[in-house]
Amino acid sequence: MAIVRQCSDRVRMMRVLGLFPGLLFAGLAVLPAAAMAAPDQPYVNLFGGDTFFGSGSHLDGGGTVGLRVGQRLGRHLGIEAQVASAFARLQDQNKSNANQYSGSILGNYYVFSGDSSPYLSLGIGASSDVFSQQAGRGTSPMGIFGLGYEQRLGDHFGLRLGVQDQILFDTPRAQGGALNNVQVTGGISYFWGGSEGKRAFPIIAPTQSGS
16 A cells, blocks of 8 residues: 555656646746837846755755846746755754755746836756765756745846745655755846846946947
8 A cells, every 4th residue: 555655646746747847838938929018138146045944854954045047028027047055954963964956947927017026936947955864965856936026226236035935856865755945035136138228237338439
């Protein structure tokens, strides 16, 4: 019976994982139409925060740092790549280093088109973790659901706060199975592109031709 339940859980897990690419691609399919509604807005976002690892991970959470590179396409949609490192330690006698390294692609939906808006994120990626000395480091596929808030500060700068539920599948733990991590971050963004008056990158504006 235990084997049957394990097989059943694995099948359910794979079905859930299979939903993420379809949902992400569905969001990307509408990006070209949305891009016609407003200028492109590429950006970089530096962030920091904390990661809280799920029960059963045998990890003590720690600080998190990372980088996002993205593009605002249209008034409500965007896409970004994210890399992050979470400084974790094993809950063993030696408190061994067990940093998490992750990378993902995210689709964002911004509720409002103005300078401030809450947003939803949906993405897929991979996470490299150590959950025990015996299992060692392993990489597992990862699905992400996130909530956040962005506040623009003028043409080029902005602040972002966000929470991500990171669902790790087929983790390299002795018992296997899915695991939830919660990542809470805040950071600063730099935007460029768009109209002629907002194209500065780096921060120095383009020079004006003389008369």
